[in-house]
Amino acid sequence: MREVRLEVGRAGSISGPADCCSAHGKRAVRRVDFALQSRTPPEGSRLLNANLLGVASRLADRAARVQVTQIVGWPLCRRCARRRNGLIVLAAVLFWGGLAAVGATLLVHLVTGAQGGALGAAGVAGLVAVPVSLVSFVLGSMPRITRARTSEDGSAVVVTEPHPGFTAAVQDRAVG
Numbered sequence: 001m002r003e004v005r006l007e008v009g010r011a012g013s014i015s016g017p018a019d020c021c022s023a024h025g026k027r028a029v030r031r032v033d034f035a036l037q038s039r040t041p042p043e044g045s046r047l048l049n050a051n052l053l054g055v056a057s058r059l060a061d062r063a064a065r066v067q068v069t070q071i072v073g074w075p076l077c078r079r080c081a082r083r084r085n086g087l088i089v090l091a092a093v094l095f096w097g098g099l100a101a102v103g104a105t106l107l108v109h110l111v112t113g114a115q116g117g118a119l120g121a122a123g124v125a126g127l128v129a130v131p132v133s134l135v136s137f138v139l140g141s142m143p144r145i146t147r148a149r150t151s152e153d154g155s156a157v158v159v160t161e162p163h164p165g166f167t168a169a170v171q172d173r174a175v176g
Contacts, residue, residue, distance in 0.1 A: 004159045
């Protein structure tokens with residue numbers, strides 16, 4: 001698996017590392033700002049600290065170890081920008097549409113007392129659409145689109161399986 005490591009600056013941020021997309025190597029049509037956080041493995045015994053205070057303590061310890069890197073002006077090609085927009089719009093439609101379907105189903109049932117297959121199907125479809133929207137939201141997230149993540153210590157942004165054009169552009173910028 002190929003990876004490119006981009007060193008994080010003093011302010012905990014990286015400015016647009018190249019002029020081309022990391023996934024496709026195509027010219028950037030849009031630049032986006034976002035934040036990446038490092039993945040820190042959980043520590044301690046979950047069995048011994050299964051009470052509320054133990055869980056809170058583990059969460060606080062983990063939050064203290066998480067490193068957040070601000071990304072400024074990351075390049076997205078037309079394909080990546082379109083994919084991101086489409087998936088985020090789909091997530092919003094599924095989530096809000098699902099909530100509206102559940103609410104409308106309950107409202108119709110309470111006001112009219114109606115029951116039936118179509119009304120029940122609309123309610124179930126709404127209940128299914130809300131969690132399914134999470135899949136679309138995750139697939140449209142910036143770490144997925146850019147293939148980037150923060151290293152565990154927060155000192156670098158790691159791009160997994162970058163396009164060779166992106167790798168060359170990053171290396172040229174580092175040298176120049």
